[in-house]
Amino acid sequence: MAExxxxxxVSCLISGRKFLLTCIYGLHSIQxxxxxxxxxRHIGQQQITLPWVVLGDFNSVLTPDEKHGGLLVTNREIRDLADCVSFLELFDTQHVGCFYTWSNNTGHSKIDRVMVNSTWLQDDLDIYTEFLPPGCISDHSLSITTVFRESRRRNPPFKFYNMWAAHDEFESIVQEHWVFYGKGTTQFVLKKAF
Known part of the structure; x- marks a missing residue:
């Protein structure tokens, strides 16, 4: 444990699998x-042979395109994180939801992440993350990461049955549920509407 x-x-009580987990809270200044x-880097140099998940608020973007609005990202701002991620061979998990994980309503950044090491990928272990819209509890996205759920269906198809349209109340039901009056980011309102 450090600042x-x-x-x-971590040991999964169901599967018996073990992995390492590091939770990050990066402070606000580069220094x-x-x-x-x-x-x-020190943890990574300890010959980590187990799968490893590194997650949290890194308070830094990896690339300039991970920030929208506000001041432009400089190489100095991303260098330390980019060098560390490259050295440790960490990779973002498969994820859905918000790309930008932090917002102050004028700028948006991807500063919250969930990453795994190459051992996790080589062992072909299942992991994915959903980033919910920021603004509900915090100006950061809540991230929900699921591990070891191998039966998850990816991209299930949407099915519409014509018999639904034949129902007497079909149009009124669609109209009633189509309109959503909510507050929050545009992404949040769109998600809640559907």
Whole structure:
């Protein structure tokens, strides 16, 4: 445990599988974040042979296209995280939901992530993350990560049966549920409407 990270070993009670988990909270300035990247490198150099998940608020983007609005991203801002991720061979998990995970209503950034090491990928373990819209509880997206659920169907098809349209109340039901009056980000309102 350190100021900006918590590192642990996790054992699944159902499958018996073990993996390492590191939770990150990167501080707000580049200089104050430097120790967390050094500590991650140190953990990674301990011959990690188990699958490893690194997640949390990194407070830094990996690439300039992960920020929209506000000041432009400089190479100095992304260098430390990018070097650390490259050194440790970490990769973003498959994810759905919001791309930008933080918003102050004028700027949006992807500063929250869930990443795995190459061992996780080589073992072909199942993991995916859903990033919910920011603004409900915090200006960050809530992330829900699911692991070891191998039976998950990917992209199930939408099916519409014509018999539904023949129902007497079909149009009124669709009209009633189509309109959604809600508050929040545009993404949140769109998601709740459907």
């Amino acid at each position: 900006q990270l918590l590192h642990m070993s 104050h974040r430097k120790p967390v990247w050094e500590q991650l």
